[in-house]
Amino acid sequence: MSEPLRVLITGAAGQIAYSLLYSIAKGDVFGANQPIALHLLDIEVMNNVLNGVVMELQDCALPLLKEVIATHEYPKAFKDVDVAILVGAMPRREGMERKDLLKANVKIFKGQGEALNQYAKKTAKILVVGNPANTNCFICRKYAPSIPSENFTCLTRLDQNRAQGQIAQKLKESNVLVSSLDVSNVTIWGNHSSTQYPDVNHAVVNIQGKAVPAREAVKDDNYLDGAFIETVQKRGAAVIAARKLSSAMSAAKAICDHMRDWWTGTAAGQWVSMGVVSDGSYATETGLVFSFPVNISGGAWSIVQGLSISDKAKERIGITLNELVEEKNDAVAVCSD
Ligand code: NAI
Structure with a gap:
């Protein structure tokens, strides 16, 4: 050993x-x-x-x-x-x-x-x-x-797990029985806060062995662009309101998922979301810790490049980016007091 x-x-x-x-x-x-x-x-x-x-x-x-x-x-x-x-x-x-x-x-x-x-x-x-x-x-x-x-x-893996769970739940309403693990390539962009952008535009659902784009599987863009995003953004607050304590069991599970994937790598063709130091990808500020889609191999992560980002998605990424810049400025000021 x-x-x-x-x-x-x-x-x-x-x-x-x-x-x-x-x-x-x-x-x-x-x-x-x-x-x-x-x-x-x-x-x-x-x-x-x-x-x-x-x-x-x-x-x-x-x-x-x-x-x-x-x-x-x-x-x-x-x-x-x-x-x-x-x-x-x-x-x-x-x-x-x-x-x-x-x-x-x-x-x-x-x-x-x-x-x-x-x-x-x-x-x-x-x-x-x-x-x-x-x-x-x-x-x-x-x-x-x-x-x-x-x-x-x-850690933004909890947000990713929440997003996968919501999509699997939604599909159950139309009798498509999949688990959270059948949903892949959801991206959490930005801050682990209510400004985060859970993005399903490149997400895929494995339905009986066939990879189906999430939008095609769910067949409800209003939901995916509205209630879905809000539910994921506010899930932490909803758990606190119900339990009077913040998420713990699910947070621990997400920590294990994050560390295990960092250690052992992501599956071929799949990415996970992690807050990492930005290199300026997707018009973010270099140096900020921003949640991106990443591939992991040999213990090293790399930001997934070249994803198409719609104008609406750019706007949402901009909102969470602005919040992080503001937080960073406040934090730097607090630390130099
Ligand atoms: P908790 O209050 O049950 O435990 C926090 C522990 O940290 C306490 O035992 C406290 O004594 C200890 N602590 C405080 N200051 C410390 C210090 N300077 N050094 C070492 N230990 C210190 O809180 P819980 O529920 O375990 O949550 C911990 C943190 O995780 C919170 O900030 C919470 O908001 C955050 N969180 C983050 C999530 C994420 O997805 N990024 C998800 C859920 C929670």
């Missing part, structure tokens, strides 16, 4: 981590032969809760889990990590705007960027989950200049 992969999870005493740790420690993400060392970081007041999580991990009796380091100290948490899943942040409560969150959270990600820069392996792959995820990732990368830009990503 190989050396353990050192996987840092921040916010390890929180609700997303509670759903996430088991899947990672049991081999669902990095493979059934890959030993794991978990580095669990939370804030000091959560030490007792974190100890309880460590006890449960021991009690799971997982053969791949070789070591657990639970701490509130950055030098121990970030030391030599191969993967950093940065979940810990203040969660959005009902009625709370993302802007309120931004101030509180970007400073955390400045500190964690500096810690990655100082302690993590230079090859570390980083996934930012804590909101505002794109902008936190932007700040994290800014303060970790010794790690390559392409190693920084943020």
Whole structure:
């Protein structure tokens, strides 16, 4: 067996981590032969809760889990990590705007960027989950200049999974029985926020072995250009309104999907959505962390090029781009205070 992969999870005493740790420690993400060392970081007041999580991990009796380091100290948490899943942040409560969150959270990600820069392996792959995820990732990368830009990503896979789920549900109404996994090449453009653009213009549904364009399968452009987009954009808020807590089980699943695909690659002809550092593709601002369609091979992602973008789609991409530019400017100002 190989050396353990050192996987840092921040916010390890929180609700997303509670759903996430088991899947990672049991081999669902990095493979059934890959030993794991978990580095669990939370804030000091959560030490007792974190100890309880460590006890449960021991009690799971997982053969791949070789070591657990639970701490509130950055030098121990970030030391030599191969993967950093940065979940810990203040969660959005009902009625709370993302802007309120931004101030509180970007400073955390400045500190964690500096810690990655100082302690993590230079090859570390980083996934930012804590909101505002794109902008936190932007700040994290800014303060970790010794790690390559392409190693920084943020989570928009939950939005992609939500979009696939909505299309599968819609098709059930006309007795076309497919699962979310039969829907591919939906793209989430931009920010993990209500301005994101879930785009089905290149999406495909596998119906009994035949690849059918999503618009042709759904046969309802009004829905796809209206209620579908709004439902996906506001799904996070709908879950909060119902549960009084933000999405956790589905977020953990999406984190696993994101990391597994980054590790093992995307299927031929299929792409997934990830927030990555923009190279200016699709008229976006270079350097912003923007969600794009990406292909992944050999552990490296590349933005899918050459997709046709309608005027309406350009307009929607522009809206989410403007929001990200504004967030970035606010975040840079907060961090230089
Ligand atoms: P939670 O409140 O249950 O857990 C967060 C944990 O982070 C807590 O244990 C807290 O003590 C810890 N924490 C706070 N500051 C920290 C720091 N500086 N270092 C380490 N740990 C710290 O929240 P939950 O539900 O687990 O959500 C975590 C984050 O994920 C939130 O920001 C939420 O908005 C975001 N989220 C993002 C999604 C996405 O698709 N990008 C989806 C769902 C949630």
